[in-house]
Amino acid sequence: MMHKTTVRYWICQLLGWGGWTLLNLAFFYFFLQDVYWKAGERKDLLLAILFIQFFWYIAATHLLRFFLKKINWIKFATEKVILLFILSVLVTGLVAYYGSKATAVASGNSLVEYEKNANLKQAILKEKALGLSGSSYYLATENNPKDSLNYASVENIKKSTGWYRNQLGVWKYEEQHKGRFWWDIIFTFILIALWLLIYMIWHYLERNRKDEVDRLSLEKTVKELELKTIKSHINPHFIFNSLNSIRALVDENPKRARTAITELSNILRSSLQVEKMETVPLHKELDIVKDYLALEQMRFEERLKVIMDIDEDTLGQQVPPMMLQTLVENAIKHGISKRINGGTIKIISRFTDKDFELIVQNSGNLEKKFDEGFGFKSTRDRLKFLCSGNAYFKVEEIEGTNVQSKIVMPVES
Amino acid sequence: MLKVILIDDERLARSELKRLLQEFPDVEIIGEAANAQEGIEKIESLNPDLIFLDIQMPGKTGFDMLTELEKAPHVIFVTAYDEYAIKAFDVNALDYLMKPVEPKRLADALFKVKQKDEEEMLSYNNRGILSENDQVFVKDGERCWFVKLSDVRLFESVGNYAKVFFGTNKPLILKSLNALEERLDEKVFFRANRKHIINLRMIEKIEPYFNGGLLLDLTGGEKIEVSRRQAVKFKEMMSL
Numbered sequence: 081m082m083h084k085t086t087v088r089y090w091i092c093q094l095l096g097w098g099g100w101t102l103l104n105l106a107f108f109y110f111f112l113q114d115v116y117w118k119a120g121e122r123k124d125l126l127l128a129i130l131f132i133q134f135f136w137y138i139a140a141t142h143l144l145r146f147f148l149k150k151i152n153w154i155k156f157a158t159e160k161v162i163l164l165f166i167l168s169v170l171v172t173g174l175v176a177y178y179g180s181k182a183t184a185v186a187s188g189n190s191l192v193e194y195e196k197n198a199n200l201k202q203a204i205l206k207e208k209a210l211g212l213s214g215s216s217y218y219l220a221t222e223n224n225p226k227d228s229l230n231y232a233s234v235e236n237i238k239k240s241t242g243w244y245r246n247q248l249g250v251w252k253y254e255e256q257h258k259g260r261f262w263w264d265i266i267f268t269f270i271l272i273a274l275w276l277l278i279y280m281i282w283h284y285l286e287r288n289r290k291d292e293v294d295r296l297s298l299e300k301t302v303k304e305l306e307l308k309t310i311k312s313h314i315n316p317h318f319i320f321n322s323l324n325s326i327r328a329l330v331d332e333n334p335k336r337a338r339t340a341i342t343e344l345s346n347i348l349r350s351s352l353q354v355e356k357m358e359t360v361p362l363h364k365e366l367d368i369v370k371d372y373l374a375l376e377q378m379r380f381e382e383r384l385k386v387i388m389d390i391d392e393d394t395l396g397q398q399v400p401p402m403m404l405q406t407l408v409e410n411a412i413k414h415g416i417s418k419r420i421n422g423g424t425i426k427i428i429s430r431f432t433d434k435d436f437e438l439i440v441q442n443s444g445n446l447e448k449k450f451d452e453g454f455g456f457k458s459t460r461d462r463l464k465f466l467c468s469g470n471a472y473f474k475v476e477e478i479e480g481t482n483v484q485s486k487i488v489m490p491v492e493s
Numbered sequence: 494m495l496k497v498i499l500i501d502d503e504r505l506a507r508s509e510l511k512r513l514l515q516e517f518p519d520v521e522i523i524g525e526a527a528n529a530q531e532g533i534e535k536i537e538s539l540n541p542d543l544i545f546l547d548i549q550m551p552g553k554t555g556f557d558m559l560t561e562l563e564k565a566p567h568v569i570f571v572t573a574y575d576e577y578a579i580k581a582f583d584v585n586a587l588d589y590l591m592k593p594v595e596p597k598r599l600a601d602a603l604f605k606v607k608q609k610d611e612e613e614m615l616s617y618n619n620r621g622i623l624s625e626n627d628q629v630f631v632k633d634g635e636r637c638w639f640v641k642l643s644d645v646r647l648f649e650s651v652g653n654y655a656k657v658f659f660g661t662n663k664p665l666i667l668k669s670l671n672a673l674e675e676r677l678d679e680k681v682f683f684r685a686n687r688k689h690i691i692n693l694r695m696i697e698k699i700e701p702y703f704n705g706g707l708l709l710d711l712t713g714g715e716k717i718e719v720s721r722r723q724a725v726k727f728k729e730m731m732s733l
Contacts, residue, residue: 316574318573319573319574320573320574320592323592324505324506324592325506328512331512332505378505379503379506380503417549418552420528422551
């Protein structure tokens, strides 16, 4: 099974050079039909030569590709690539040009050779028409000064056909359209340059696209990592304070101490388990929050009051794990724990027309220069990430006596 | 006997500490406080040798409370995991214990306090004048120090604040120069002019200055002018 990119490469090669060959054919057919199409022999030669060129262009550029792949050009500096470009065009152009020429000659399909032969016949005909055949008009120059009729005849025939007789009377050929060679080879260079340009641009674009994909997948990984750290993030300050309270309770109220140990275990366990899940049903999240609040009530005693206003229908609603927990933790950290007489935490969960709302309220005021900490920022990021912008999160002061953080998520139907 | 006050907003945390301290017969708990305000009142009325202090408390933090004290008693900080506070402790070599408190570490900390006490032979004079062996707690942004008054070269008035010069530091404390002057031992600290109180033991050079004043070079390189009126007093003191 060939690699997908290799298949694509060959399709491009065949379509590209095939298209070019067809374009050539069309050109000859429409503009030079008289010369190349009517006479059967020329037409065959033309087709043969176009086929040979088609083959050599593909061979030469394929060789170039092989070489470029081997040296891993894409990593080169720009100056080096430019140099490489020029060199590649020259070498590949020459290979393609001389390769197809040699093949055409060797296989007897050279149109140039054919034309030469045709011209020789023309030259002989012309000689006859001028009444020169049989004479030795081509001999010794002192009898044939430059302005003589004989010399003019030689030049005449040579100019129109390229053929002339040398001193010995042997027919010789001299190409009369020198520009044609240069034109042909430069044309080959241009074609190869075009090919290489497309090849290189393609690869540059491909690389950019790949870089982009790499960058995106990296971003995704980073986000996932962030999620993980949030999930496993249980405030160590809370853990050690709880342990300290439990230790005090062991003598004072052993029964409460035992429940507290269970509550703390639940929180630690769920914070470890939760890492595998993107969302959890609300009732599961509430279990953790209740344990958490029970432990905080053990610490703060009469300073912390809790009110739960949970609509039973919402218990199955999927929520990001540890998100409510984070909000409650913040409410205690910034609200209750800063107040000498403590306060109340109220948790509300309900459906509105088309949204699901999760609200945490706590006594207190928004700090004057309220700076969103890690908890709030990550809550916002997670919501954006999980609900692709359809959910939002807001923290505000209400009635001047409470701070409310509110999550609104669209209800999935 | 070491007279001790416990300051922590959590009742359970205090009762746990009390239980731990029962093992030390030479420690007497003379009071408890649940926040910084109560703490200040208790400290000023009961004058303890040592306080156990929580950092995170409602209202003011433990650090804030200390800066408000005229003079700081020995302090052992007690905190649960708190990166910010632990950094402060380590940088400033303060004594601290982590909750839940390990009895062994508590014993070590108490031992250190008693040792320091004996070294300095602190005389806990009741309120009134601060001796040069007394320490004050100074906080400047994230950094904080217990500074012994004998290490202070100079107090400089900056509005309602006073800048305290010691070592290479000069943090601000929220105290007026006049209030300081009243409480400082006048055998050691001298009001050189309207803006400065200097430590007499930190003078390196005395030069006459125009207008009948004096110019004092302190060990830290500060040059302090003594006004003409104060110069007379200064010469009197020095000639004794």
